[in-house]
Amino acid sequence: MLFEQVLDECEMLFEASLSGRDNEVLFSELKRIVSQTNKEEFSRFPLLNEYLSKFVSYFSKSEALSQDRRKKRLINGLEMVAKLRRIFLLRTVDEIEALLGRPVSLSTPIKYAYSVGEARSKILKRMDIETIGDLIYYFPRDYEDRRVILPISSLSADSKVSVRARILNFSVKKVSGYTIISAVAGDGFGQLLLKWFNQDYILQKLKKDKEYLIHGLAKKTPFGPLEMNSPEIEEVNGEV
Numbered sequence: 001m002l003f004e005q006v007l008d009e010c011e012m013l014f015e016a017s018l019s020g021r022d023n024e025v026l027f028s029e030l031k032r033i034v035s036q037t038n039k040e041e042f043s044r045f046p047l048l049n050e051y052l053s054k055f056v057s058y059f060s061k062s063e064a065l066s067q068d069r070r071k072k073r074l075i076n077g078l079e080m081v082a083k084l085r086r087i088f089l090l091r092t093v094d095e096i097e098a099l100l101g102r103p104v105s106l107s108t109p110i111k112y113a114y115s116v117g118e119a120r121s122k123i124l125k126r127m128d129i130e131t132i133g134d135l136i137y138y139f140p141r142d143y144e145d146r147r148v149i150l151p152i153s154s155l156s157a158d159s160k161v162s163v164r165a166r167i168l169n170f171s172v173k174k175v176s177g178y179t180i181i182s183a184v185a186g187d188g189f190g191q192l193l194l195k196w197f198n199q200d201y202i203l204q205k206l207k208k209d210k211e212y213l214i215h216g217l218a219k220k221t222p223f224g225p226l227e228m229n230s231p232e233i234e235e236v237n238g239e240v
Helices: 003-018 026-035 039-044 048-057 067-089 093-100 117-125 132-136 200-204
Strands: 159-175 178-186 191-197 211-219 226-229 232-235
Touching (some): 003 067, 003 200, 026 048, 039 048, 048 067, 178 200, 191 211
Parallel strands (some): 191 226
Antiparallel strands (some): 159 178, 159 211, 178 191, 211 226
């Protein structure tokens, strides 16, 4: 993974742990995420390996801490993620202008934006993003209005939808090295099958009998209820 993706995964892990569910695998999951950092990132970012080693070791004994101290450590973890972003992924306008020898403008090549560089600029070029201006005016092809909440009974296959439902039950199993998390959600009008593959952090979010906003692509199954693979979920606290 690219370094910025690693930080995103770490941030989601900490946020999931802070949601209220005890995380007994925090350290091992954090090590797994960091270990997936692309080796090329270490040559691109001097001292990155040292910073990441200290980052991971900070959580090495978190399982033995009291709940309050563990919560504080998780909050510190989010602050550390923000700090790592500032150190390695942000570049000021002054720094860019010093590299270019001229003021930054909309026509400035995108490769000069920090964390982009030559390799990423080639990827962005495939999307017709070659300058900072191109990036600013690069808009999504479509938008999703997640304010529309549908009853499960009204869902149709192959449609991206949002529902509000309770987690009735969930289970975890290992198949050929893959972790499969399965859950059944219901809203009183119908039931929906949910599945995540190799996304262990979801376990920190799932709570039986809790209500969630669930968004994803509904697919037909041979068993009756529709199914969503890797849906996004957010626990409901109060009215939506």
